[in-house]
Ligand SMILES: NC(=O)c1ccc[n+]([C@@H]2O[C@H](COP(=O)([O-])OP(=O)(O)OC[C@H]3O[C@@H](n4cnc5c(N)ncnc54)[C@H](O)[C@@H]3O)[C@@H](O)[C@H]2O)c1
């Protein structure tokens with residue numbers, strides 16, 4: 001036998017792979033054309049950095065210098081925002097079809113240059129070419145195709161919405177091209193223009209994309225790329241000409257951005273970290289689940305925010321599962337990113353390598369046993385082997401901290417309830433994976449998981465038509481699908497809101513009444529101190545204090561309790577324990593809302609008199625407010641069983657169920673205007689969608705809300721679903737915003753209240769809906785009622801269910 005035959009025979013013995021390198025010639029030529037250094041991409045061309053600063057990036061897999069990148073300054077950001085601002089009206093004026101053509105051209109462009117993009121991405125990030133070629137690039141193209149479709153349909157599907165304007169987008173290094181696509185495709189499709197800041201480690205695919213997009217005819221200024229580090233990102237966040245910040249990255253930086261944008265009126269979406277559970281029940285297809293784990297934690301070296309990094313095994317199968325997993329780990333190949341036969345490439349950078357190493361060491365110190373796949377790692381880069389930590393305590397560092405590397409921790413559970421408790425034992429809520437051959441069990445677990453995405457017998461499935469995003473401290477907002485589009489739009493009616501001028505509504509209504517020669521209703525002779533309403537009962541305020549509420553004619557109309565921090569805490573505890581409301585059927589919630597409407601209607605005269613005396617509006621106007629409130633309760637009763645999810649059909653054999661879930665406990669602060677209607681308009685969508693509320697009525701006319709206690713008491717709402725705390729809004733907003741058991745906060749009223757709500761909600765990253773002091777016309781259906789409130793009262797969970805053999 002010849003020696004070459006001998007070699008072939010050896011491969012049959014070992015079943016080993018030889019190297020299969022992808023050519024990097026085109027990528028190196030492109031880099032060579034920019035050897036002098038890249039500028040920022042502003043207004044359709046590369047522009048020298050205003051202050052001339054540059055930094056070098058390195059190839060993670062070799063540590064060698066890769067490119068010279070401009071460090072963006074505030075001046076560069078300014079130029080990019082100015083270009084985006086100048087381009088935005090023309091871009092929107094192109095119309096949906098015009099933008100659809102451009103998005104379609106971008107999709108085709110990504111496909112035409114797929115190989116170059118895949119190689120540049122692998123060089124820049126250190127991830128395997130197999131992943132950039134087969135996942136990142138095709139999925140990026142799919143995002144442009146999908147959003148070309150939304151652009152085409154915009155005038156019909158989003159007729160009541162307008163674009164936000166100029167959007168600042170900041171992305172991380174783990175999926176540089178894909179994150180770019182997730183961000184810019186919806187923003188551009190819906191008529192916004194963009195300033196994008198890629199991560200400092202991986203700016204190349206964004207620069208290449210911008211260059212190619214200009215060649216593909218994207219109008220100048222529509223997409224601008226400013227490179228640089230966190231300081232550049234911070235300058236973009238701070239820029240007054242930006243209408244929205246869309247951020248993907250760490251929870252830590254997400255918090256900084258929440259604080260920096262608070263009170264500025266900028267929209268914000270945050271896609272943050274995760275510590276996702278991978279739950280395997282004892283009736284799962286074990287070999288399939290082992291493959292699932294490989295994909296969940298060793299894909300992209302575990303630098304995946306939705307990585308299934310906590311393996312939760314049912315006790316009876318744990319030993320067998322771990323044994324099979326270890327065998328599989330021995331076959332994983334770590335190597336050069338451009339080698340088509342490897343499974344794992346390099347971590348992004350030596351600092352990340354060091355962080356992963358030290359977290360694994362901490363895990364071992366905390367008592368975990370560590371198993372690492374054997375085999376030499378390539379020299380030079382930031383390689384780390386597939387790692388499994390066993391015997392991990394649920395409260396330990398490695399079980400709670402996002403490692404963002406190829407490190408899996410494992411724990412066991414006995415019952416489904418224990419599995420859910422362990423899975424939800426995290427501050428994050430990005431994704432979860434459930435493995436069981438019993439479909440009823442898997443689909444019963446999915447709604448109980450606090451996560452924006454649940455994969456059943458699968459992991460890491462994505463599609464442009466299926467929204468992606470987190471619960472809890474994994475952030476808010478969705479990318480992809482219809483819900484992702486709303487993140488780049490605002491209601492047309494809200495775009496016209498004007499700053500609230502105190503008493504404007506009352507004065508206008510009085511003038512209108514005078515003009516019609518109507519007499520305001522007489523002041524009812526009531527003088528009592530209204531208590532608070534907590535846990536279904538009227539209770540005295542903790543501080544035993546009250547303050548006067550005055551009628552429009554200046555006379556004292558009554559007293560309301562002055563709620564304090566402790567009252568809010570009691571109200572939140574009552575709301576927390578009324579969790580049954582969130583799982584009540586939509587039919588039940590609808591019935592409760594109709595019944596509230598019935599009870600309010602029965603007292604219509606009483607409420608109209610109260611509104612007229614407190615606000616000074618004419619009898620007819622007061623009656624109209626009560627009628628509108630009854631109608632609003634009906635409207636949300638109607639929506640309760642109609643605002644529901646969708647079945648997506650992504651390109652795989654299976655479906656993704658977009659389910660609409662309650663957020664939990666929502667704090668609501670009401671404005672003074674239209675005291676009954678605004679109160680009902682903010683309460684009812686929350687009730688309809690299953691939230692429990694702690695509601696602070698507008699201070700000035702709070703007696704209207706305290707009269708509502710009787711409507712609540714004669715309703716069939718469980719105690720704790722609606723809690724009402726009267727008192728000065730400023731302090732109560734602060735307490736609600738800082739409370740970690742409040743999941744969302746809606747604040748309508750003075751501008752400063754919005755700022756405080758946003759700034760102080762940073763602790764548990766609660767979702768906020770605030771008006772920035774802009775008055776809402778509560779009588780106008782487009783402004784005061786409907787889907788925008790329902791969207792804010794819910795979060796979408798996508799449950800992926802692949803099927804077939
Ligand atoms: N939820 C998701 O969809 C998702 C996706 C990918 C990554 N992530 C998360 O991203 C993190 C890893 O990425 P990273 O290390 O690049 O995150 P990072 O937060 O450090 O950086 C992300 C981006 O923010 C910029 N930045 C840093 N400081 C800033 C500041 N003060 N103001 C504005 N911008 C600033 C960076 O330059 C970079 O472009 C992980 O925590 C991971 O979970 C989340």
Ligand SMILES: O=S(=O)(O)c1ccc(CO)cc1
Pocket residue numbers: 135136139174175178303304305306307460462
């Ligand atoms: O969870 S993320 O890190 O954002 C992420 C995005 C896309 C993909 C697609 O392969 C994987 C992970």
